[in-house]
Amino acid sequence: MIETSKILTGEFYCRDTAKVARELLGKKLIRKTECSGNVLGGIIIETEAYYGETDPASRAYHGEKNYNKVMWSEPGQLFIYNVHQYWMLNIVAHKEGAVGAVLIRAIEPSEGINLMMRNRPVDDIHNLTSGPGKLTLALNINKKFNGRKITDTSASINIYDNKLDFESGSSNRIGVTKDLKEKLRFYIVGNAFLSD
DNA sequence: AGGAAGATCTACT
DNA sequence: GTAGATCTTCCTA
Numbered sequence: 590m591i592e593t594s595k596i597l598t599g600e601f602y603c604r605d606t607a608k609v610a611r612e613l614l615g616k617k618l619i620r621k622t623e624c625s626g627n628v629l630g631g632i633i634i635e636t637e638a639y640y641g642e643t644d645p646a647s648r649a650y651h652g653e654k655n656y657n658k659v660m661w662s663e664p665g666q667l668f669i670y671n672v673h674q675y676w677m678l679n680i681v682a683h684k685e686g687a688v689g690a691v692l693i694r695a696i697e698p699s700e701g702i703n704l705m706m707r708n709r710p711v712d713d714i715h716n717l718t719s720g721p722g723k724l725t726l727a728l729n730i731n732k733k734f735n736g737r738k739i740t741d742t743s744a745s746i747n748i749y750d751n752k753l754d755f756e757s758g759s760s761n762r763i764g765v766t767k768d769l770k771e772k773l774r775f776y777i778v779g780n781a782f783l784s785d
Numbered sequence: 786a787g788g789a790a791g792a793t794c795t796a797c798t
Numbered sequence: 799g800t801a802g803a804t805c806t807t808c809c810t811a
């Protein structure tokens with residue numbers, strides 16, 4: 590049973606994007622299925638921060654479009670974007686008046702592992718959610734979640750606070766063609782479910 | 786209507 | 799470590 594009182598509130602996401610990205614490590618990402626109310630998810634172990642029109646790797650770099658406008662909107666919502674044939678799961682997070690979102694790159698499966706394996710059959714559990722495109726398939730997340738709030742108890746996706754002890758590291762972002770010099774990827778050092 | 790780009794993944798050498 | 803598959807969206811015409 591999960592305590593609803595531990596859902597992270599909007600204030601958590603109304604801060605600098607990189608700060609939110611680092612602090613999302615160790616938190617628990619939970620997806621409730623529509624029909625059965627089953628629970629899927631795991632611990633967030635790898636994230637990346639993306640900013641607005643000053644960040645050449647960001648979807649917001651070329652200005653506000655229909656598909657990315659949620660990045661300008663209220664923090665604490667989902668931003669879902671397609672790359673190749675996969676959906677990327679992001680959380681809108683930025684200070685008042687700023688633009689930005691946090692990409693969830695990998696989770697450590699903890700809830701509903703059987704159901705996730707049905708969504709994305711793999712031989713090795715370490716391959717189940719160890720990448721941004723992999724985890725959206727396992728959690729059955731797609732474009733219809735774009736713009737959904739994750740701070741309400743009634744939402745089908747939430748992030749829960751979680752007290753964990755771990756060492757966090759940072760590096761340059763993965764897979765981007767034009768990165769900034771700041772290290773904007775954050776991860777739990779030594780975790781076996783990282784994307785690389 | 787067609788082409789190009791992209792924050793990926795898998796399979797192969 | 800590199801190549802190829804695959805899909806949504808945008809840009810140009």
